[in-house]
Amino acid sequence: MKTWFIVTLCTLGTATVFGGTPKADAKKTVLAAEQAFVDAMIKHDKAALEKLLADDLVYIHSSSKSENKAEVIQAVTSGSATYESIEFRDTTVRQYGDVVITNHKATIKTKQTGVANLLVTHVWVKHKGGWQFASRQASRLPQ
16 A cells, blocks of 8 residues: 555656656647648648548537547538638647647637637647547637
């Protein structure tokens, strides 16, 4: 019991001291990947989305609708979701090993629903082929 307690305290202390601060190269690479994701969404670029999105993607819209990788790609490339602009601001980036979490305030304009002001959380995971977008959660910002 005493050993478990000491290990837990050491783990929490290490996470508090070292967790969250992104490495400069990871931050730069993930933010570039996020811009590539935005470009792919606007340009309906299936090949880029296939590369950027993790196979086990969970993509949750501000409406609480949840989509997987195939559903996101289908919606974007079929035109059922036509993104006209996606702008991020007030971005924060945190890193935990091979995971980077970004938070943004976002203004997203689609042909179908108009302008939405959101708070989004993105989770990026490092694989052999680079960083992939593994999860997204969006909430509407108050008016």
